[in-house]
Amino acid sequence: MPDVRRATPKDEAGIRAVHQAAFPAVERESVAALAVDLLHVLSKPETFSFVAVHEEDIVGHVAFSPVKREGTAEWVGAILAPLAVHPDFQHRGLGTRLIETGVEAVTSLGGRVVFVYGDSQYYGRFGFLPEVAEPYVPPCPLQYPFGWQAKPLVAADDFPTPGRLDCVPPLSDPKLW
Ligand SMILES: CC(C)(COP(=O)(O)OP(=O)(O)OC[C@H]1O[C@@H](n2cnc3c(N)ncnc32)[C@H](O)[C@@H]1OP(=O)(O)O)[C@@H](O)C(=O)NCCC(=O)NCCS
Numbered sequence: 484m485p486d487v488r489r490a491t492p493k494d495e496a497g498i499r500a501v502h503q504a505a506f507p508a509v510e511r512e513s514v515a516a517l518a519v520d521l522l523h524v525l526s527k528p529e530t531f532s533f534v535a536v537h538e539e540d541i542v543g544h545v546a547f548s549p550v551k552r553e554g555t556a557e558w559v560g561a562i563l564a565p566l567a568v569h570p571d572f573q574h575r576g577l578g579t580r581l582i583e584t585g586v587e588a589v590t591s592l593g594g595r596v597v598f599v600y601g602d603s604q605y606y607g608r609f610g611f612l613p614e615v616a617e618p619y620v621p622p623c624p625l626q627y628p629f630g631w632q633a634k635p636l637v638a639a640d641d642f643p644t645p646g647r648l649d650c651v652p653p654l655s656d657p658k659l660w
Contacts, residue, residue: 490532497541505567520653543568545581553647560596618645623660
């Protein structure tokens with residue numbers, strides 16, 4: 484079973500390769516570039532990634548970066564993006580482990596919400612819900628609004644104030660949304 488550990492900048496080539504292998508041709512280069520760019524982001528709170536490693540090869544990757552209320556330093560939580568598991572290693576629970584490990588890390592940093600923009604069939608099983616994300620306006624217009632979901636990490640009373648969100652520069656590209 485592959486190990487899951489924190490990624491470092493030395494993992495750049497493996498992270499790029501796993502996204503190139505997992506995503507369809509139309510988006511693989513932009514997602515791989517995003518994954519690599521996020522590895523080098525210096526943010527507060529931190530941007531971090533986890534990798535799944537099998538015999539020294541990276542076979543899975545997920546990144547979490549902070550989101551803030553637009554124009555403020557108020558930390559709302561993190562966004563999970565991107566996520567990929569190499570096709571040869573899919574359906575073994577690795578995607579689940581990467582998501583759960585990252586969500587735990589965001590929780591222990593004090594994050595209140597984790598956002599994701601993706602397939603609700605997949606993310607719904609982890610407690611990501613469109614209705615939780617709905618009061619928070621993503622940084623760019625969405626091509627698929629139903630893909631905008633969030634998982635609460637705190638009780639509803641402690642939710643961040645609704646409003647527009649800012650994210651780290653590599654994710655602020657309208658083509659990714
Ligand atoms: C999505 C992805 C990360 C899942 O990785 P994984 O290691 O296979 O995930 P897990 O083993 O934890 O869970 C697999 C389950 O998720 C389901 N699943 C995977 N992709 C799904 C999707 N797009 N929609 C609904 N269910 C999906 C599978 O049916 C599978 O269930 P099963 O094993 O009972 O058949 C992987 O398929 C992948 O890299 N896909 C290409 C890139 C991608 O789509 N990334 C997410 C972008 S939003």
